[in-house]
Amino acid sequence: MLVMKGIVKQFPGVRALDGVDLDVRAGEVHCLLGQNGAGKSTLIKVLAGVHQPDEGTVTFGGVQVRPSSPVDAIRLGFATIYQELDLVDGLSVAENIFLGHEPARFGFTRRAAAHRAAGQVLARLGHPEIRPSTEVARLSPAAKQVVSMARALSHDAKLIIMDEPSAALAHDEVGNLFRIIRELTAQGVAVVYISHRLEEIREIGDRVTVLKDGRTVAVGLPARDTPTSRVVSLMTGRDVEYVFPPRATREPGAQVLQVESLTLPGVFANVSFSVRAGEIVGLAGLVGSGRSEILEAVYGARRATGRVLLDGTPLTRGGTSTAVRRGMGLAPEERKAQALLLDQSVTANISLGSLPRFARLGWLDRAREREEARRLVQLLDIRPADPERPIKTLSGGNQQKAVLARWLLNGRKLLLLDEPTRGVDVGARAELYAVIRKLADEGIGVLLVSSEVPEVLGLADRVLVIREGTVIHQGDARDLDEHAVLDMIMEGSAAG
Known part of the structure; x- marks a missing residue:
């Protein structure tokens, strides 16, 4: 044809x-x-x-x-x-x-x-x-x-x-x-x-x-x-093994995030969990189960009842600006629509969450901004390695690295990742997995949402299984397999 x-x-x-x-x-x-x-x-x-x-x-x-x-x-x-x-x-x-x-x-x-x-x-x-x-x-x-x-x-x-x-x-x-x-x-x-x-x-x-x-x-x-x-x-052009980075051998640190009875009527109810420093917590569930909405409520983008505490202190109303100021960062599911300025350079997108850091007497120090962006481009191996290139010309995996670089620039306590490898190829996924694990090893707490159960199980230390807005299981990722998780999210029967 x-x-x-x-x-x-x-x-x-x-x-x-x-x-x-x-x-x-x-x-x-x-x-x-x-x-x-x-x-x-x-x-x-x-x-x-x-x-x-x-x-x-x-x-x-x-x-x-x-x-x-x-x-x-x-x-x-x-x-x-x-x-x-x-x-x-x-x-x-x-x-x-x-x-x-x-x-x-x-x-x-x-x-x-x-x-x-x-x-x-x-x-x-x-x-x-x-x-x-x-x-x-x-x-x-x-x-x-x-x-x-x-x-x-x-x-x-x-x-x-x-x-x-x-x-x-x-x-x-x-x-x-x-x-x-x-x-x-x-x-x-x-x-x-x-x-x-x-x-x-x-x-x-x-x-x-x-x-x-x-x-x-x-x-x-x-x-x-x-x-x-x-x-x-x-x-x-090379052999790629389907393996995730090894989990940390040391115990996670103190609680970074504590969520208590978080409720958004009609979406999710009485959601409670915690994330510790250096720990990756994964949310597994079908599309429409409330996973992404939980992330957005934690970040302050949705007004839910209940309590969200960061380092033991409640996040008062103030929306996403308060969350960012207190040390959270979000990589949303729709990166092109919600996270990137597509016509701007890689540098502008990386520095977007940290502009006050480069301000001097009301003016941006462009040279310092470019220097920091170049350092992160090299650190995360963003390709092509040109910080002044329009970000819309980069592949999906490299755009996602730039979103992560934005939060690395300002130092984060907690990263919220919604479908971090959506539309990303096999080789770039392995690189993103390594970056996420490296961030956790450096003491950052990570809350991860993914539609791919093997990804949640392979990357997370602990997993919450969500069905129709309800957490039906919490446990160590090593105690679960893909079939058990799918059984739970499809049938709603908790495993243990």
Whole structure:
């Protein structure tokens, strides 16, 4: 169905694609793998009409095409679901689904028809509870993902490109996603599937193409039969072991954080736990269980009842500014929307939480600011090692390192990490794990949320299992395995 051959795309100072080849058959799920920065996003933007290739050809259904814009790509039969969802928060679900091709008659939008059609697409996706009239801004990240999928289906596309489609989905919702994908491929629709979760590739994929440094290093590998070690070696150019940094052998220090009966009506209730200096505490649970909201309430971004104490002293009302002043730092789930100034430099993003430190008589000491940023860029191995580079040009893993660097600059007692490796490739994950463990070894308390149970169990010292806003288990991470945690969060039965 699709053949891309010799695709080249250059940006100022960067050759993002250097002769990439890709072929996709009708009715297959073709998985596109590669580390952050390998060229996956650029390649799918060429398909989506966002970028025009400098060299190479794209053939679709035997005809050579060149999508000149996203609208042109949609007309050709391409639909793209991006990892960073491109929905309009101020519009309703139905308006987002049919944005740009609204049902109309005599020049007037047929709102009732749009709502009916939106409801049918959402029901097909297994989510009839999402109301077409609801404003998208009020939806959870998982629900927004469903709306983005519904929009792709509304175009009756022949080729659907999915960039990390499961990143914001709960465990049970991933199964529903795969059901829809299989239904589409049975009808002859081709799917290009991008994910960093190799277990997903084995379950849903047919063939795999691997990119590295803007080049194709493997085409059409069988998804289920290719050993993981082979895939990882192709992606990284080196062998990567799936191991977490060793846990600290010494006992954690004094309590840094104490949470008592924290309650946010309708979200979570009577949550109590503590974090000690040098300890990593993980929160495990499905999307929508209240994990992220607990982090935000601890940080002061949500007003909950109960008490939050830092070093034994209650955090009085004052929101996030009080939390930061007292020694907390937060790396939020949506780093691009909530943590980064994308058009600013790496230096500006790192120093954002510590500007008073560089102030002198009301002016910023830019030289000192750059010097400190350069030190942290080298310490955390942020690549490229250019503090003045716009942060939007960095890969997801390097952007996340910059967010961590922001809090290292000012010295933190407690770090709150919400999905710290979301959208981060295998090699960069190992680096982030090492950074997080190093911070804990230096005496910083860490409160971690992750959708991936193995990540919580492998990185945390102690784990809280959360189901429907309730902590149903607390214990040593070494006493749990993935199956036990999934049993608890799916069924609600505490283990011990």
